Amino acid sequence: LxxxxxxxxxxxxxxxxxxxxxxxxxxxxxxxxxxxxxxxxxxxxxxxxxxxxxxxxxxxxxxxxxxxxEPERIAVQSQTQRAERVAERLGRLGGDGRLLLTPMPLADTVYKKEYRKLYESLDYIRRDSAAFARFGVKDLDDLAAIFPEAMRDYVRWGYDWSCVDTCVDTNIIELEAPVNVRFEVNAEYPHYYTNLRNWYNDHSYDVSNDTLRLFLGEECAVYRISCRDLLERQLERSGFDPAEACEPAPEQLLRLLDYRDDRCRILFENIKLERTDSAVVIQGMAINAVLMR
Structure with missing residues (x-):
């Protein structure tokens, strides 16, 4: 109960x-x-x-x-009532039940969450053309046109896409291989594997439980290493200190993306690091090729 x-x-x-x-x-x-x-x-x-x-x-x-x-009819009625309540609170509902589409003053941007609710309800009501027509809106673009450009994406999608380029998480370090980068390959590792994918049941490689496992087409992992050990080796080899700098130097980046030990060599497309309160950890990775002895 x-x-x-x-x-x-x-x-x-x-x-x-x-x-x-x-x-x-x-x-x-x-x-x-x-x-x-x-x-x-x-x-x-x-x-x-x-x-x-x-x-x-x-x-x-x-x-x-x-x-x-009918569930669809009940849902449309509920969303219609919701849209009317929100529009009335915002002063956007005329006496005839139609929406007032006058341009929105910049001072009203504090009500953007309420306008988002109104847009959501109208987007749902569109499946019933008669119910949608009661609001006097031919298309949702007519409603979106009343909002300032900086607020329009939030009302439409519930997310401010303008923040994508400006909001940077300083705790994330992206290590990405340069375009057309060439790693030196020699006969030290005679077996070469490429086109590797971290997909379910692909038998290429897997990253889980803080461990990188290489399957390379086999049912069981032929090689495994702790992500913590891998990161420690690469940081020591490259000389890059993630606590002091956000981005490594070009020479450090190539060393970070080129792992080597007595058994294998791994060429990474990218490695994503995250600074936590206690340490720097590997959050994700993609492998370009593996060379085995």
Whole structure:
């Protein structure tokens, strides 16, 4: 019962904040069946599978065959009510129920989250042309045109793409091989493997649990090394100190991407490092080629 209570609190909060959608209608129905199941089986006398099956059959039959209970219709009505509430709070709803499409003052940018909610609801309502037409908007581009350019991407997509070039995480270090880079290859490692991919069931290589495993077409790993040991070796070999500099020198970069030991040599396309509170760790990597003895 406590878990069931938490479930309904979550459902009510989600639907109140974002309105109903078609999947959420089914969520409510399945949650109702689950609640019925729990209540029925609290008593051994009333707990019968027949009642549960009958309730499920009636519920889904009603959703399928009763027109005003169609999930899509219920969802559109919910999103319409949500859009009207948000538009009224923003002062964008006219007396005839149509949206006011006057350009938005820069002072209103503090309400960008509310405008995002309005855009989301209208985007959902578009599947019902009659309901969408009530707002007096021919296309969502008409609504997007009223926003300042700096805010338009957030309202449309929920993300400010202008931050992509300006927001830099200083704790991430990208080690990327230069274009057309050439590593010196000799006969010291006679077996050469390329076109390696870190895909499921590809049998090339795998990085998991802080360990790099090379399969090279075999079912079992033919070579493995701890990512921590690999990083320590490469930092020592290159002389690069990630605590002091964000980017290595060109010579250091080539050494960092060229791993060698007594058994194999690994040429990396890239290595992504992350500074944590305690150490620098490898967050990801891509391998260009492997040479084995």
């Amino acid at each position: 406590p878990v069931l209570t938490l479930f309904w609190i979550g459902v009510v909060r989600r639907t109140n904040e974002y309105g109903l959608t078609e999947p959420r209608v089914y969520l409510v129905v399945c949650g109702g069946l689950m609640t019925l199941c729990v209540l029925l089986f609290l008593s051994q006398r009333t707990g019968r599978y027949l009642w549960v099956c009958l309730a499920a059959w009636v519920s889904f039959a009603a959703l399928a065959y009763v027109s005003f209970l």
